Every structure is written in C-alpha cells, then in structure tokens.
Amino acid sequence: MGHCRVKVHLRLRPSCRPSTAIHVDHAAHTIRIDVLKQHGGGPPKPYNDQMVFPFDSIIQSSCQEAVFEQCARQVVEDVLGGYNGTILTYGQTGSGKTFTMTGDTKAYAHRGIVPRAVERIFAEKVAKPEAGITVHVSYLEVYNEGIYDLLPQRRLASAVNLVAMEDNGLIEIKGLNKMHVNTEEEAMKYFFEGERHRSVAPHALNQMSSRSHCVFTMFVERHSGLRTLQEVTSSKLNLVDLAGSERLKRTEVGGTTKKEAMLINKSLSFLEQAVFALRQGLGHVPFRQSRLTTLLKDALGGNCKTVLIVCAWAEDFFLDETISALRFAQRVKYLKTSAVINKKADAANTQRRYVREISELKQELALRDALTGRPSISYDELTEETRSALRERIQAFLAEEAGIDSIPIENFKQVKELFCLFKEAQVSLRGELEKLLRDYGGGPDTFLNHSQHDVDINPGSEEADDEECVGELDKEACF
Numbered sequence: 001m002g003h004c005r006v007k008v009h010l011r012l013r014p015s016c017r018p019s020t021a022i023h024v025d026h027a028a029h030t031i032r033i034d035v036l037k038q039h040g041g042g043p044p045k046p047y048n049d050q051m052v053f054p055f056d057s058i059i060q061s062s063c064q065e066a067v068f069e070q071c072a073r074q075v076v077e078d079v080l081g082g083y084n085g086t087i088l089t090y091g092q093t094g095s096g097k098t099f100t101m102t103g104d105t106k107a108y109a110h111r112g113i114v115p116r117a118v119e120r121i122f123a124e125k126v127a128k129p130e131a132g133i134t135v136h137v138s139y140l141e142v143y144n145e146g147i148y149d150l151l152p153q154r155r156l157a158s159a160v161n162l163v164a165m166e167d168n169g170l171i172e173i174k175g176l177n178k179m180h181v182n183t184e185e186e187a188m189k190y191f192f193e194g195e196r197h198r199s200v201a202p203h204a205l206n207q208m209s210s211r212s213h214c215v216f217t218m219f220v221e222r223h224s225g226l227r228t229l230q231e232v233t234s235s236k237l238n239l240v241d242l243a244g245s246e247r248l249k250r251t252e253v254g255g256t257t258k259k260e261a262m263l264i265n266k267s268l269s270f271l272e273q274a275v276f277a278l279r280q281g282l283g284h285v286p287f288r289q290s291r292l293t294t295l296l297k298d299a300l301g302g303n304c305k306t307v308l309i310v311c312a313w314a315e316d317f318f319l320d321e322t323i324s325a326l327r328f329a330q331r332v333k334y335l336k337t338s339a340v341i342n343k344k345a346d347a348a349n350t351q352r353r354y355v356r357e358i359s360e361l362k363q364e365l366a367l368r369d370a371l372t373g374r375p376s377i378s379y380d381e382l383t384e385e386t387r388s389a390l391r392e393r394i395q396a397f398l399a400e401e402a403g404i405d406s407i408p409i410e411n412f413k414q415v416k417e418l419f420c421l422f423k424e425a426q427v428s429l430r431g432e433l434e435k436l437l438r439d440y441g442g443g444p445d446t447f448l449n450h451s452q453h454d455v456d457i458n459p460g461s462e463e464a465d466d467e468e469c470v471g472e473l474d475k476e477a478c479f
C-alpha cells in the first residue's frame, strides 16, 4: 500500500481587474497575498501583512490542454494502471470550476478535464485490445442533501434519492445506474445527457451556476494480458465538480436559489470540518455529517489518488473568498491517502485453469491405472447405461443371486452412486413391506410401532446403513 499526498493545484481565473494584492511566483509554485490592514483607525497601510501559500502548481493563463496535462493526466494514467483516482474542483461561485472540469462547449479546444479523460481512456482501449478494457460510466449530483442519478434509465427514476454505503472499504451508491460504454462517443453521450439534468440557476456572478455537487465516474476493468498470470484490475475515476461557496449579498439570490446556496455553503463547511479533522489526526472524522463528505471519504483518506484544483477569482473584490479557498487548499495539501492497485482474479481465466488442471489430473490417473495393471477406468460422470447396470447388480446382490456376492468398486463417483441406489432399493423394500403389513390387516402404525423389534427391516439410522454398505463394499473394493 502506497501512502500518497493529495496534490493541490491553483487555477486563477483571468480577469480584466486583476488584484494588486495577489502575486504569483511560478518558479516557486507559491502565491503571496499582501493584505491591507487598518491600524488604530488611521489610514490603511497597504501590504503590511503577507500570506504565502505553496501549491503543486499554479495555473494563471494556461489553456485547457495544459491544465489537463499538469493536473489530471497522471491520475488518469494511474486509473488505467488499476488505482482509484479522484479529481475535484473547488472554489467560490463563478471561479471556473465547471469551466475546468467540463469546459466550454462552444469551442473544442476549450473542452475540460472530463472529455479529455474520456478520450485518454478510450485511446488506451483502442491501442491495447489485448487488455480487454471495459468501461462503465455513472453520473450523480448531490442536491439539497440528496443524491440523485443524472443518468436515469427511466425518467421517473430521476427523483429517487439514493443511499451511499460502504462496501468492501469503498463508498458505493446503491441503485446508481452504471452504463456500459464501448466508445468515447457513447461515454460523452451519457455525460451530456447527465449535464442536461444537472441543477443550474443564474445569479449575479454566474449565469449558469451549479446548484449541486456533481460526480461523473468512469469504472475501468482491465486484463493483465499476460497469459500465465492473467488477472483483472478494477478501478474508478471520479471527476467531481463541486458547487461554489457563495456570499448571499454578492450573488443577490432569493427563494429556492437562496435555500440552495445555504445548503451548498453548509455542505462545504462540513467538508472543511472533515478535512480539518483529518489534518489534525483526530480519531473521529465526521464523514457521515453530509452526503458530500460521505461520497468523498475515499478521496480524502482512503484507497484513492486524489488531485484538488482550487479555482479562484483573482480580483480585489473577492480577496476574502480567495484567501479562504487558499486556506482550505493548504489543509488538503497535507492529507494522505492509501492507494493500492485493485486486482482481482479473472473469473474466466480461473475457470480455464481449473478445466486444464482437471484434464491433467485425469491423465495422471489413467497413467497410474495403466502402470498398476488396472483396466481402463472412466472418471467422467456416470452414464445412464452404467447407472442401470449398477442398479441391476445391486438388485441381484440384495436378492442373493448366485455368484453375485460383491460389487466391485472402480472410483469415488461410483461409490456415491451406489449409496444412492442402495437407498433407492431400501425405500422400495420398505414400501413393499408396508403394503404386505396392510394386506395382513395391520396399518402403517402397526408397522411403525413394531418394526424396530418385530420386523427388523431398518436397523439403526440411515448413516448406519450407509456405513454398513461401505463396510461390505470395502471388503471387496479394489481401489
């Protein structure tokens, strides 16, 4: 098991009013914020306090391709290698989370991490047909503290609030549709179908503001491709577009949108609490406090390789929001996960191996029989013919026909069959005796009451019968 630190990148949204307080050092991967402070009611002294936040990388004016290469590519490669991966975007409303994750559909070059990840996974599937890669996708949203499937097979199903459960140490959503997809186009078709069902609403800072946290997941199964050591890796890539935190007086919302904003802020503060508890090494981490933290449990501390992309709006007007996002990022930066390659035996290959082993064992037995001078013995299932020949022999044996004083044993399958046939004979004999007793005027009760003492047709238990049979058989057995 490899412990790996969560990688944290910062993406600054381009602005026509860039903040004079924000300074990026690209070489050192740090951002410095010079904070204005008031002293003793006097005039504000600019830049008398500085905060420096280190990141794994800071992206300021890079294109979408560079963002994918810098932040997401390695996680997608790790998922193809059998690890679970999660990429999350986090930040205030309108800061560019959806732009980073989904992209802008107006221009192909503006496509985001999701379409690029899908493209990379299917490129691998096409390039390595021997790996037999299979892909399923799911798409859900956490809206107002409920989990909803964005890919309902029937439209009615969209209203069902799903349950997140822990299964084998990993979080699973019971009843979530997982669509099998063969091509990049099919996967994107489902992604766009889910996008249509997402909850969005306009407000002062964003015309298409996400009102829910969305998770698009790709489940990838891949065969090792080595004939002798064939196994399957089974991994998943979670692409998470979190809803943005918002200050209600800035977004100027009311009614449903206000209620949504309050629930978004609440779930994000639960996320901060969970991250704080993990960072402090507290014994109890409150993952169960909200649907979002339950969903992100693996990503924050479990079997997963995780990347967080913090999006920020680098304008003076939003300095408070930016500082609080940067602080959150610093806590996440120190979280460690325990990612392992998720291997399992290939069921089809295991079956093929057993068939081969059985065939080899049969050959071994045949060779041993030949060397010890035994007649050729079949170890296959008994045929109907063999069965009726055995039945006849048992009847002759029980009837004490001349010359039939033993039943030769050939193999274990035959022994099992003999027990069944003896039982069959015994049941038939018992039926005949009951009939005889009835004909002589006694009912079955008479038979049952006296059979143990007077008519000794069934001494001891069935097991004892079987043992006796074995004893008899053993005397003559010629293994």
Ligand SMILES: Nc1ncnc2c1ncn2[C@@H]1O[C@H](COP(=O)(O)OP(=O)(O)OP(=O)(O)O)[C@@H](O)[C@H]1O
Binding pocket: 012, 013, 014, 091, 092, 093, 094, 095, 096, 097, 098, 099, 100, 104, 206, 208, 209, 210, 211, 242, 243, 244, 245, 311
């Ligand atoms: N880096 C960027 N380059 C160009 N345009 C951007 C960038 N980031 C964001 N935008 C634009 O800003 C607007 C808001 O961005 P986006 O919807 O991605 O914000 P968001 O963080 O997802 O907001 P919300 O939390 O409200 O959903 C969009 O029109 C988007 O195209």
